[in-house]
Amino acid sequence: MSYRSVFAPALFDAQVAVVTGGGSGIGRCTAHELAALGAQVVLVGRNEARLQAVAREIADDGGRADTAVCDVRREEAVQQVVSQILARHGRIDALVNNAGGQYIAPLETISAKGWEAVVSTNLTGGFLVARECHRQWMKAHGGAIVNIVADMWGSMPSMGHSGAARAGMVSFTETAAAEWAAHGVRVNAVAPGYIASSGMDHYPPEAAPMLRAMRKTVPLGRFGTEAETSAAIVFLLSPAASFISGTVLRVDGARPQVRMGWPMALPDAQAAQRAAIRPFEGFHRGTTPKVLSE
Template identity: 65%
Template sequence: MSYRSQLRAGSFTAKVALVTGGGSGIGRCCAHELASLGAHVVLLGRDAAKLERVSAEIRQDGGIVDAVACDIRDEEAVRQSIAQIVERHGRIDLLVNNAGGQFPAPLEHISAKGWQAVLNTNLMGGFLVARECYTQSMKPRRTGAIVNIIADMWNGMPGMGHSGAARAGMLNFTETAAAEWGPVRVNAVAPGWIASSGMDTYPDAIKPMIRNLPKHVPLGRIGNEAEVSAAITFLLSDGAAFINGTCLRVDGGAPNARRHYALEPTEPSPAFDGFHRAVTPDIFKN
């Protein structure tokens, strides 16, 4: 089997695409799709073992890939890693700024250290990677496309206020960079509730709530990684050549649901299952 992308074959032939957080979840899926469309994919993340596992998958599927281990919160490490990639490949054409992480907690229980850790990963790290890709490769060549992955943080993010603040900051950074960095295009994708490996990392106490999420989505289900990747790859593609500074929501309309309007029980909408190596999170297997 191979990746079933909605973009035409060869859409990213000869492009160098950097995917942060490519060792799991949405980053892994998007790396597979980009490679299937002809891109030379470079995975970047902290866990070298995870990166190598995904690299092996992509090679088995006939794609071209290599990986660089880097903590995106370390400014000098990011600078050196991007320089290494540019030296090895000559340029970076595309950036999927996906790496991130958070933990569930009410605001009153988040320490300064915990707050800063989430902002460093989801805001500072994303900024550093984007800045270095822009200054070291995209600005000199006056071309490139960046997609920053944020989250459904509209109207606040109760239970994960640190992540909501960071993601909102990343959206504003996206809009600012779109103005300052043209003709390089900078956009964002905001996934809603997506079935990915990250859901298995949450405490058992909130897993019943996660299983109940489809009831709050107008489309009657949660999304999958391929549906997010489809939005990312579109924004990176030539078809999005005049799209800049926008955010594409991939959330089934969940933020549009309102407390005063009860959603009628409905059959789930058909899903796009393009990722041939997708793995259902354990939380949804039973």
């Protein structure tokens, strides 16, 4: 089997795409799709074993993938890894700023260290990688950047550190789009809602009932898929989005529109089978998170 992308084959031929957080979840899926469309993908992350495993998957599927171990929170490490990617591959046409992470905690329990760790990963790290890709290549040659944020409209109770960081990344996206447009660089963001991704299995067991129930707050009545998120990312990187910059594309089934007093009804069985809301399962290696299959 191969990735069932809706985009044209060879769309990213001769291009180099960097995907941070490429060892799992949405990053892994996006790397597979970009490679299936002809890109030389470079997977960046802290866990070398995971990166190598995804690179082998892509190679087995006929694509090209390289790996680069890097903690995106460390400025010198980011500078070095971007330089190394350019030395090895000669260009960086696209960046998917996907590395991130958070944990469930009310604000009053979050330590300064915990706050800084989440903000550093989800905001500072993304800024550093984007800045270096721009400085070292895109400023002179153009390119496209997609930052991955989250459904933080209405903020994120129980994940206030992540909500603050993601909101900051939206502002960074808008600022970078304005400042870097003169160099032919487009900067956008994708905001995934409740996506059935491997990241769900990283939360503690006591969170499982809440995670399984989240789909009931989504007007489309289900979780999104990694492939649906990847498709949004790939679109924003593609020539079809050449006049789109500084925006956020939500992939959330209208979740932020839920309001008190609105008589939301989940789609019935017949409606759920309509092509307009049927899940897109393009990722041939995608699996259901364990917490959702229990």
